[in-house]
Amino acid sequence: MAELTFQKYLKTYVRQLSEQNTVSIIRLADEASGTNYRIREPLMLYAMVTGQSNKLLCATKNAELYKEYHGILTTYLKEQVMAILAEGTDELPENYHKVWRSYVSVRDRSLADQETIGLIRNKIHRLQEKHEIPIAEIRDAMALKPAKYNRWVVHGDCTAVTLAEARTAFNAVTELIQEQQNPKLQF
Structure with missing residues (x-):
């Protein structure tokens, strides 16, 4: 999973x-001009970051909403809006800052997950070395596709797996170690 950008998030x-489950600026502008109030600020930011500001202005039917959009889009450049959001200044209405804070929360959670995935990878390496388990057995126990295994375990790409996959893989390795230390007797 690649780093979450503001555009992807929006x-x-x-x-x-x-x-309507759409990203069409024209359809979304129609919704925002009507009863879908929650989409208004995210829509303006989405149109801005995707270079569709003029399309949004042309499609916005609600005069009050058009005035708000026009005021922001003619006053600030994209880079200025991004700086205002990042700095948290009060130049934009609060609802625009709420969208930004929501993005930052999701983005940072993703980064924290990647850090945890890296720690789990390190634990797996230490267990493999300590218990001298062949790499093939570890790979088989993890039940990851070979490409994911190589990207994550061999090359250290923590975006190759989800946190849930990493935890499942770690649990599989610990179970493998327990089975090797306490083999079941078969009759």
């Missing part, structure tokens, strides 16, 4: 907020 977010 695309997913406006689609989720959309009553």
